[in-house]
Amino acid sequence: MIDIYQKAGKIVKEVRELAVNEVHEGMKVLTLVNLIESEIKKRGALPAFPCNISINEVTAHYTSPKGDSSILKEGDLVKIDLGAHVEGFIADSAISVMIGSGEGPYQSGDKTYTPEKQLKMIETANSALEVAINNIRPGSQLGEIGAAVEEYINSQGLLPVANLTGHSMSRWILHSGLSIPNVKENNKHELEEGDVLAIEPFVTDGVGIVGDMKDTFIFRFLRDRPLRLVEARKLLNIIKTDYKNLPFAQRWLEESSNIRKLNLAMRQLISSRAIYPYHVLREKSGARVAQAEHTVIVESDGCTVITE
Structure with missing residues (x-):
């Protein structure tokens, strides 16, 4: 190791x-x-x-x-x-x-x-x-x-x-x-x-x-959740498979995923707390x-x- x-x-x-x-x-x-x-x-x-x-x-x-x-x-x-x-x-x-x-x-x-x-x-x-x-x-x-x-x-x-x-x-x-x-x-x-x-x-x-x-460009898988959108369910499976518990960028999904309505699917994953959004941090x-x-x-x- x-x-x-x-x-x-x-x-x-x-x-x-x-x-x-x-x-x-x-x-x-x-x-x-x-x-x-x-x-x-x-x-x-x-x-x-x-x-x-x-x-x-x-x-x-x-x-x-x-x-x-x-x-x-x-x-x-x-x-x-x-x-x-x-x-x-x-x-x-x-x-x-x-x-x-x-x-x-x-x-x-x-x-x-x-x-x-x-x-x-x-x-x-x-x-x-x-x-x-x-x-x-x-x-x-x-x-x-x-x-x-x-x-x-x-x-x-x-x-x-x-x-x-x-x-x-x-x-x-x-x-x-x-x-x-x-x-x-x-x-x-x-x-x-x-x-x-x-x-x-x-x-x-x-x-x-x-x-x-307010900006978030980095995310991480949190948990499985019941999801209404088919695209959101597909996207969550991709995230779990490709990144496990490690942070990922939406940019990566846009480059590699064929998920239609990606932004809508991401919004549902965030709102359902299936993924965690890392807000950009600024010195106050x-x-x-x-x-x-x-x-x-x-x-x-x-x-x-x-x-x-």
């Missing part, structure tokens, strides 16, 4: 590095998403979830819909979050990059960002990730890991995003029960050897809270956010990072 995790982790590392080298001003977000997902497949894995490209104050859960015309602009602070699975064993990683090398300043709401400020946010997220990883071993309490991350980020004059966490993973399940906080919590749960964790601090100069936007004050993430496996003397 560890060999399969390491294979998934190696693929994620390679594709993440390729994406960083390819991303540029004027690039369509959809082009970047398609590149990342296709490169995962070329290397013998499948996407564990739709590639997330979240820009500036948009913090998570944005993946391009079909026909997305969004373009990366000079000064954008871009979070690239990707995952791959091999036979259901998942590796998950994220990196933040700034588009271009201009002088700025760049505006987000009432805040002004220089390149230096954004690079500090990126560096703080990367270092906070290292702090968390250095605290992971059997017996480590989750609340203590969060406290170490929060203390480091605060020392840099920034805030962690309090209501976003890392997560444990298991076969075919991206979020398998444990939440790995980025702030101090009274959480005495102790890590155990063999735990597989996605560690992902988010860093901002805003209020450190995210809220839902409109401040920009940086993210870093690795997948680790807890071992007897610490942990192994499979995505670096």
Whole structure:
């Protein structure tokens, strides 16, 4: 099993590095998403979830819909979050990059960002990730890991995003029960050897809270439900068969499914709670956010990072 995790982790590392080298001003977000997902497949894995490209104050859960015309602009602070699975064993990683090398300043709401400020946010997220990883071993309490991350980020004059966490993973399940906080919590749960964790601090100069936007482009199977539409029943069967419990994009269904009235079927699946919609998340004050993430496996003397 560890060999399969390491294979998934190696693929994620390679594709993440390729994406960083390819991303540029004027690039369509959809082009970047398609590149990342296709490169995962070329290397013998499948996407564990739709590639997330979240820009500036948009913090998570944005993946391009079909026909997305969004373009990366000079000064954008871009979070690239990707995952791959091999036979259901998942590796998950994220990196933040700034588009271009201009002088700025760049505006987000009432805040002004220089390149230096954004690079500090990126560096703080990367270092906070290292702090968390250095605290992971059997017996480590989750609340203590969060406290170490929060203390480091605060020392840099920034805030962690309090209501976003890392997560444990298991076969075919991206979020398998444990939440790995980025702030101090009274959480005495102790890590155990063999735990597989996605560690992902988010860093901002805003209020450190995210809220839902109205848009949803990513979904996950929840349960079988009685459905009126034949197309909805067919679609739910496709989702269960192709993606099991892993998140998927409606874009994928539009590319591969021959379901007529797909939008109507999706609406019925959502309203009946057969599938779960992941709302795009935005920092509540409109401040920009940086993210870093690795997948680790807890071992007897610490942990192994499979995505670096």
